Amino acid sequence: MSAAMLYMAAIGALLGTVALVTERIFAQLGWPRRGVWLLSLTASLALPAYALLTHDASRPGLETAAPPASREVAAATDADTSGFSGAFSANWSGELAAWAEQFDPAAWRNARSSVWPAWRELDKPLALLWAASTAAMLLICGIAWCGLRRAARRWPTVEVDGAPVLVSEQLGPAVLGLLRPHVVVPRWLLEAPEHVRAIALRHEREHVAARDHVLLGVALLLMALAPWNLALWWQLRRLRFAIEIDCDARVTRRGTDPIAYANVLLAVQRRHAATPFAAIALTEPKSQLEKRIRVLMQSVRKIRPLAIALSSSLAAALFVATCVIAPPDNGEHAKRPDPAPVATGEAEARGARPASVVLHRQPVTNLQLGGERIVFLVDVSGGMLGRSATELDQWRDLPPAEQRAAPKWRQLVRTFERLTEQVPVGARFQVIAFDDMARSLIDGTDGTWVSATDDALDRVVRVLRDEVVPVGSSDLDAAFTAARALEPAPDNVFLLTDGLPTDAATADDPRERIRLFNETIAGAPADAPVNVILLPKEGEPVAAPAFWTLAYKTDGVVFAPPQDDGADGALGIPADSDYVVFVVDTSGTMKYYGWGALRRHVAETLAAHPNALGVQFVTDEGAYLLESYRGAWIPNSAEARSAVLEALLNWNSFSNSDPREGIVAAIEAMYAPDKRIAVYVYGDDQSSMPDVALRAPVDMLEAIERVNRVATTGARKVRINAVALPVVFEMTGGELLS
Structure with missing residues (x-):
């Protein structure tokens, strides 16, 4: 959320700059300006919204857009496709993209930084703030509108210069209303000289004829969608100023003397009362009034072709830069930082670990990789010795050193080692082994996070391979309890197991094991995907669909690696077939x-x-x-x-x-x-x-x-x-x- 808001603010500022340059061009040519700012306001919301909803930098370009579908919680992935094309040469486009990348919030987020992760903790509060600010602005506008309607019922209607107007004590001259606009004048204007009253009313009626009140209403509605964005407030201020400049131009083109018109503006300013938030008023703050009078006094506009050409080039360059900037990740459609290969045929060296902590899906398997705080829950119960009852009997009574040579146990250790190769540099991790109890595999680190250095990861792999002996029942609830005790909470969970949890009372009763599982998953770590690496055993067909429910509810995945995947294969599914x-x-x-x-x-x-x-x-x-x-x-x-x-x-x-x-x-x-x-x-x-x-x-x-x-x-x-x-x-x- 913090990245998305930063991206929207940056796009709003850039498009506002484009609109400002374009407004200067329109001023040179004598064209109306207000449409420029309404378009800028609309684009400042629509462009980043579209980009955030559709962008995925990892799309392979093989597929057109597909309709939404069920989440794949087996060995499936949910990648999207997209592309970007332009009318520029390859060299210039590449240089421009490289330049814009310096201002790319996605690059900031994916960079190795100790600052950005702290901002990501603010995502939920910022989302609440966004919703609250939108609701507050809509409430304020609604209260103001209701108040004006109540006040308008008390104001008398008087015909002035052949047209009805509402007469207030202080408010006006202004236009109130959206679908049925009314001109409101203060009582003192009725007693003003005839030419002053005529010019003031002509100005307000021009607003009504040009439907400026509708334009302003649309702008306020757009503002309510992101009221925290200061760039939009500045654009709204420029829009109100452009509305008044355009109206001034229309009035003077219809024969009103600019000097007399300016004097009326000054006279109204001296008696000016506060203008309602959603009203079009004859006058603006003094600083803008001075600018309006300067524009009125420019009797002859000198068109400068060179200045227009340079301004047009600048506006075009800024707009292209705005389009080149890629949005940050948006959850399902995240920008994936150098995902791990599906299979390379060789295990990656420890030094080749990913540099980014951003969560991303591994192609094909759909495993959620990455994360700043990764917890591994490793089932070390006695069931990890064999895939069938016969195999369990074969290995159960052997000495510990020989038990560690069991094929299923070796596959567990090998899979865990491959997972540690995907732990990002700069992340923190914890490994919780569980049988009939749960404990950290790194002595003295229970309840704390461990820096993911190469030495720490190598040490925990050695402990699992050379020191742990699979024995006892499988208490998954204890593992979840230990994971929930970690502070801050994990943002990615890997569960390596072979089936449903067991205890002495449920070991031989499938229905009781299902009941125990349903009770257990209620305690899974919140707000983190649970990736289940399942090494299934014979005689428990309900284990896979049971873990599917857990993966589905947490946006995780269930992945069952092949039994004979080889000792040197990469994590995932081999992709060496012809x-x-x-x-x-x-x-x-x-x-x-x-x-x-x-x-x-x-x-x-x-x-x-x-x-x-x-x-x-x-x-x-x-x-x-x-x-x-x-x-x-x-x-x-x-x-x-x-x-x-x-x-x-x-x-x-x-x-x-x-x-x-x-x-x-x-x-x-x-x-x-x-x-x-x-x-x-x-x-x-x-x-x-x-x-x-x-x-x-x-x-x-x-x-x-x-x-x-x-x-x-x-x-x-x-x-x-x-x-x-x-x-x-x-x-x-x-x-x-x-």
Whole structure:
């Protein structure tokens, strides 16, 4: 919020300067000026509002705008696309962008600074202040309007020079009202000399004829949208002055002597009473009255072409600079600072950690990375030794040193280490391990934050790898309690676990574990996304949808890394495949709730595979998106990607939400031993049709596995990534379990 307000103030100041230069040009040419300032006021609100709502510096340019859709709380992302084009040469445009970047609030926010994070703590108070100031201004205008209406009912109506006017004791000359304006004159004006009264009334009637009262009403309404913005108040003052200058010009053009007109202005000023806030008055403060009289006395305007040309160039340059300045991040559409790669094939060196603390989504996985205060909640219970009951029995009774070699435990440590590689330089962190109790993995730091130095991160990884022994139950509530005790509160949370929390009373009862989970998530840290890294175990199918509810409500994500992801892989999904197949659930709920999210994720996945040679799209029943490419690869070119994304928009094909058929059809049609193929499967649920629902998920997985194995070697033919778009949460407000 603080960055957005700073951005709006900067844009208002720049556009006000553009309007001031433009006003000088109009003055030289003798053109009306008030439209310049109304346009400036409107643009000072509309331009930053549009930019803040639509800007995303990380957009890959693969996709047109998509409708809002459900949040992706599985391995999916919500990137947007946009672009900027201009009529300038590449060199000048680049130099201008570099120059404007010095004044870019987004750059200030993303810079490594110890000052900006303190300002970000003011976001909520500033938002409340904004709302309160808008409400206060609307209230003040409303009270003033009601007061004037009550007063106007008491004022008599008198016909003066053939037209009715309201006669007040002191107020006026002025125009009151918006839809039905009235000229109000003070009683002393009725006794003034006839030529004084005539000129004063002519001035007010010109205001009415030009609908200046409507223009001022619109300006006040615009002001009420951001009354804290001083640049807008200055523009409003300049607008009122321009309204009076234009009115003076119209009156004198109709034959009124400028000297006599100026004398009337001075006479009215001497008897001038306070002007209502929303009224158009004959006079302005003395400083502006003096300027108005000087303009009146300029009998001949000397047009200077060179001055007009230079002023026009300056106004154009300032306007271009205003457009070049990028807005700061706005939450979902944040400017993403050098996001971590989807996969590089090599673990990043510790020295290559990100420099920015701004929260951003990792492409494809949708993990929220970054943050100033990051807490890791690591499940070190006994269940982390195995993915099945058989595997648990195999490792449970071994000595601690041998238990740490369990594949599941090694994957947990490896995943945690990769997460620490994404902790920004300058951030603070804490690691809370939990089994049947919660404690910090760094001795002596319970309840406090630790500076994220390389040494501190390396030390905590060594402690988890070499000293911790997985044992006991899983008390997630204790972990959340320890996280809430941190001051200030965390702004990003990573939860590494394998399933629902347990205690002695609930260990063998799934319903009790669901109840315990629902009670526990009520204590999750507030105002921070919870990213769940799930290493699932057999026999607990409700764990994933349960954690989806937590991720959905906190704007986090659930990510389940592959079991055989390799010891040296990067955090995320490997993107080294030469060919990519998308198997898509085209059911009604997906089309209605999840299609925008699907298209954004597909665009981002294509961008994450820049070296792929070909792609293919099939439904979960095996129907092709582009029939002309049946059984063949669609070239991975910019033109083909654009055509595919356009075709996706209107893809209507029957679906029974059974991914098995589409996966098997894709493998059988597209597999070749010399090709590295990745399959991305998209869906929102499993079919409720009897012939599909009666099959256990294990049976479906076994059917896919049989097709996906090479008979002679047992190696997998393709790598399969499942992307869940749980639109049920969009339909139910994030509720699934009771």
